[in-house]
Amino acid sequence: MKALPIICIAIFLLASPLMANNVQVNNATLTGQVPASNYTMVQFDLSWENSWKDNINWDAAWVFVKYKASYDTTWKHATLNSSGHTIPNSYTGTTPSDGKGIFIYRSVNGNGNVNLTGTQIRWNYGVDGVNDGDLVQVKVFAVEMVYIPQGNFYAGDGTLSNVTGQFSSGNTTASFFITSENSLTLGGAPLTNLGNRNASGMNTADDFNNITTQTLPAAFPKGYNAIYCMKYEISQGAYTDFLNTLTRTQQQTRVASFILSDLVSNVYVMSSSSSIQDRNVISCPASGNGTVPPVAFSCSRPDRACNFLSWMDGAAYMDWSGLRPMTELEFEKICRGPITPVADEYAWGTIVYIPGTNISGPENGTEVITNPGANVNNNGPFTGGDGGFDGPLRCGIFAKISTTREQAGATYYGVMEMTASVWERTAAVGNSSGRIFTGMTGDGLLSTMGNANVSNWPGLVSGEVTGSNGGNMRGGVGGTIQTRASDRYFANVTLPSRSFLNGFRGVRIDPLGGTGPMGK
Helix, strand or coil: CCCCCEEECCCCCCCCCCCCCCCEEEEEEEEEEEHHHCEEEEEEEEEEEEEEECCCCEEEEEEEEEEEECCCCCCEECCECCCCCECCCCEEEECCCCCCCEEEEECCCEEEEEEEEEEEEEECCCCCCCCCCCCEEEEEEEEEEEEECCCCEEECCCCCCCCCCCEEECCCCCCEEECCCCCEEECCCCCCCEEECCCCCCCCCCCCCCCCCEEECCCCCCCCCCEEEECCCCEHHHHHHHHCCCCHHHHHHCCCCCCCCCCCCCCECCCCECCCECCECEECCCCCCCCCCCCCCEECCCCEECCCCCHHHHHHHHHHHCCEEEEHHHHHHHHHCCCCCCCCCCCCCCCCCCECCEEECCCCCCCEECCCCCCECCCCCCEECCCCCCCCCECCCCCCCCCCHHHHCECCCCCECCCCCCEEEEECCCCHHHHCCCCCCCCCCCCCCCCCCCCCCCCCCCCCCCCCCCEEEECCCCCCCCCCCCCCCCCCCCCCCCCCCECCCEEEECCCCCCCCCCC
């Protein structure tokens, strides 16, 4: 058989800068083809900064590959082998059984910058229908993740002082202790049930309360099992890279501007505006776009958290990358870890809340916040940097080498900006369309219209195109109360439209230590 001709393109996916944490993929190429077994190695250099592994957890890069054969018009998701990878010394890789990517992380305790040259992962191209002599292009992507170990945790911080409601143990104000992934009774008596204390008027018609009950099935991810969580929200650079792998039709679904003609008037495509709105700078050319080929999107601030994401935008990114949405119980586990709750705490475990207002330096991924004690983005306004626009900052901007968890605005496990910055979107326990979520992961493929198409994901259960039924909002901006880790003021508000306050991040079950379904 003929050798596999290749054209390789390396793509950076800057989903996770921490003081320019800067996870990067460089020098991607195909090498070591074995035609008899229909596989080849994808070789690349992988780097990121401020990595760690300790006795609690570690960070990792979720690496996945997209390819396009010369006869294809779309980028497809490569299937990796379960073994046979070459990872440099002191690092290791774990591939889930569906082969949609690989977690690469330290194999021994340590910290510092990562620079892995000549990393090779095995692509089973025959499984994907690629022939030995096909001409293919390859893009390699990486998203920085954090390992969240299996274990017990508390949902709710044990106080009602925020008056907007939270999880509690039955009809008390005490936190509820999650000890397994077994099914749960929601609301009502006895006191051991997972109660719901939402703000008046926030409950939907089928939501549970302290009188009626609902069942949260065993298949619904409750946060007990081990998972990997994106360290940062989807960045504007990451969303731009995502858009640039889609067809023209799919792109139109995933942006707000009308982009199907050669001329595009609202070039800032997420806000559908001719000028920058709320610090989102994802854009396309005003002319020369044609009408059939994909639009070439760009982003001048790739490290900035991406706002203007609808539920369906975020779900599509999760499906495309082989991840999935998190649930609101997983959200609390990621914030709090196994420790006893602190009343009215934020994701960083205290009640200290100092908004950042002063940006120092050009906004090129190295800018910092300089007003004393600042540890949270409450959407501006800002001085310095790009000016007084309200909106998101670069991901991880409050973390420095010597900062504490409180100063960095980090969760117990080291996940950044879980409260404030932009609203997190999670699968709701208080909605029937949310409760049927089983935690299935994306397979890298979207519908022809550019939608996620995974069984039982919120927003998809009724074949919705622009919906978000079953998804909610946790830990966002809007004031010191609604930013708290256990606040559920918007726990049953489904917001299908794109909002300047909404972002997204995803998770994936640990292929070694967790249990749960994968694939569509």
